[in-house]
Every structure is written in structure tokens, then in C-alpha cells.
Amino acid sequence: MSDLLERLRGRGWRLTAQRRVVAEVLDGDHVHYTADEVHAKAADLLPEISRATVYNTLGELVSLGEVLEVSTDGRAKRYDPNAHHAHQHLVCSRCGTIRDVHPAGDLLAGLPAEERFGFQVSTVEVTYRGICPSCSTA
Amino acid sequence: MSDLLERLRGRGWRLTAQRRVVAEVLDGDHVHYTADEVHAKAADLLPEISRATVYNTLGELVSLGEVLEVSTDGRAKRYDPNAHHAHQHLVCSRCGTIRDVHPAGDLLAGLPAEERFGFQVSTVEVTYRGICPSCSTA
DNA sequence: ATCCTACATTGGACATTGTCTAAGTCAAGA
DNA sequence: TCTTGACTTAGACAATGTCCAATGTAGGAT
Structure with a gap:
């Protein structure tokens, strides 16, 4: 993730404490957090960070292509820090397992x-659905 | 769409003026409206209809499988009355308009x-994204 | 090292979308 | 027509996100 900070500085970003903390939170786990979850975790490290800054920073990371914004259920958007390859999904209709496919x-x-x-038309998202090997034998 | 009303009556629905109006609004087949858009159009026909009723009715239609709920961005959900034919979606990245495409x-x-x-693998969902004609000229 | 200033942050008001509830209303069967 | 339970309503509330003016500060310039 220090790679990320380097890239951002190369793009003219000011490296503020707030941005560092948001980057650290996104780097921490494989779960995709909502903006408010990112804010809560960032506030553990930097208590005075504001919601607006978290929203701003996430939005900037998304438009720079460093983070992927995922909105699956019409509720809060979630942020996926692994944004660096084409993104189609194969989902098991029974157990919900997700694989990336090409x-x-x-x-x-x-x-x-x-x-x-x-x-x-500029982009296309595809979700294949079916039954995964474990579920089809079980 | 009177088919729809018949089916609903068969399922024990009371056919109120409000429900008739919501069904009538949904009975266009190209663009998918948000709940508030449905409410606005319904209110043209029945001025005193409330937002709550529109939300209730849409939710009931979705759980009966008569209408599809589509949430392509993190904004308002849209309602697709074309639930009985396979089709994919074309979404405007700027204003969120949705069209059915084949x-x-x-x-x-x-x-x-x-x-x-x-x-x-048994099914595939595809969402094309781009800029709609109105947004590209505005 | 210090100063400048354009960029970043803040807090809170506001906007959008959706949910819930209590009280009034009405469709449809008896 | 009468009754009744389902339906509708208005508006409060909740969750998520956006915007703004005032304030702070990173990093280049001096």
C-alpha cells in the first residue's frame, strides 16, 4: 500500500494524515467496507477525521482507478481496494461463492x-451464475 | 397490463385506485423508473397518492415476481416491469437511466x-454502461 | 528554516432514498 | 347494506451521501 501512496504522490496528491489513514484502512483486510465503516476504522487511528474527508478521499481513489466502487444491493456502496484487473464474476447460486473470471x-x-x-457505451459488467463443484456434488 | 391486474386479483389483492395507477405507470416497456418517478407519474393520475403507498405497492409487486428491482448504482432502485422476458440492461453512468437491451x-x-x-453455469447478467443521448449533449 | 498559498479538512446543514407507525378509509364478501 | 380487515395516508424518522464557508496545512519557494 506504500506503493499506492507513492503513486498518489506522483499524481500530485498531498499526503495528509487523513489520506494515509484511509489508505491504511483499505489495505488492512479482504472485506469490502462501506464508507461509514471506513470512517469508523479510520477514526480509531485518527479520531478527528471527518466523514466528509473519508467520502472525498474514497471518491478520489475511485476516480483515479485505485479503488473499485461496488454497489450490490442498493444500500451503501462498498470499496474494493483490488481494482487492478478486469472484473467479471462467477457466482454460485447456492452457496454464494464468487470467483473472478476472464x-x-x-x-x-x-x-x-x-x-x-x-x-x-463504454463498459460492460458481467455476472455469470451457476452451481459450483462443491454444491453440485453435495 | 390488465393481465397483471387480473393476476393480482387472483392472488387476493384488493384492486384499489392506487394500485391500478401504479400498474398503469409501470406499463411502459423501455425506461425503468425509480420509486419517486413512479410516484410522480402516479400522482399525475391520482394526485393524492402517497409515497408510502407507491413504495408498498412496488415492494409487493417485486415479492410477487411481477416486477424486477434493479439496483445498478448506489442510488435509487429502479423497477423493471419486463420480468417475464430475458433481457440485459443499458445504464447511463451520469443520470442512471436504464433501458432494456437484447x-x-x-x-x-x-x-x-x-x-x-x-x-x-446457467445464467448470465450483463450491464452495459455509457452516456445516454440527453447527458452527452447537456 | 520560514513563509505562502493552493489544496485539504472540518462540521454541520442539506438532499435523497427508503422505512415505519398510528389513525382514518374503503373494497368486497356476507 | 354492513362489516371487517386490508389498504392508504401524512409525516416523523433513519441511512447514506453531498455541499459549503471557514479554517488548517503540505510542500514548494525564498
């Missing part, structure tokens, strides 16, 4: 021009 | 066997 071909090409309704 | 080809075929990790 589909072949250009997924965007699957949408014909006459189905684009004037949109400038 | 990609060409077999989307499942895009996932090679060696990327299936032993799963019996």
Missing part, C-alpha cells in the same frame, strides 16, 4: 448499434 | 470451459 472476446461487441439507443 | 449471440458462450472452474 471471458473471451470483446463483450462490448455483443451489443449491436441498433440496441444502443444513442448511448456512448 | 445483445446478439450467446452470452454464456463467452465464458470458456477453462474459465468455468467446474461450475454448471
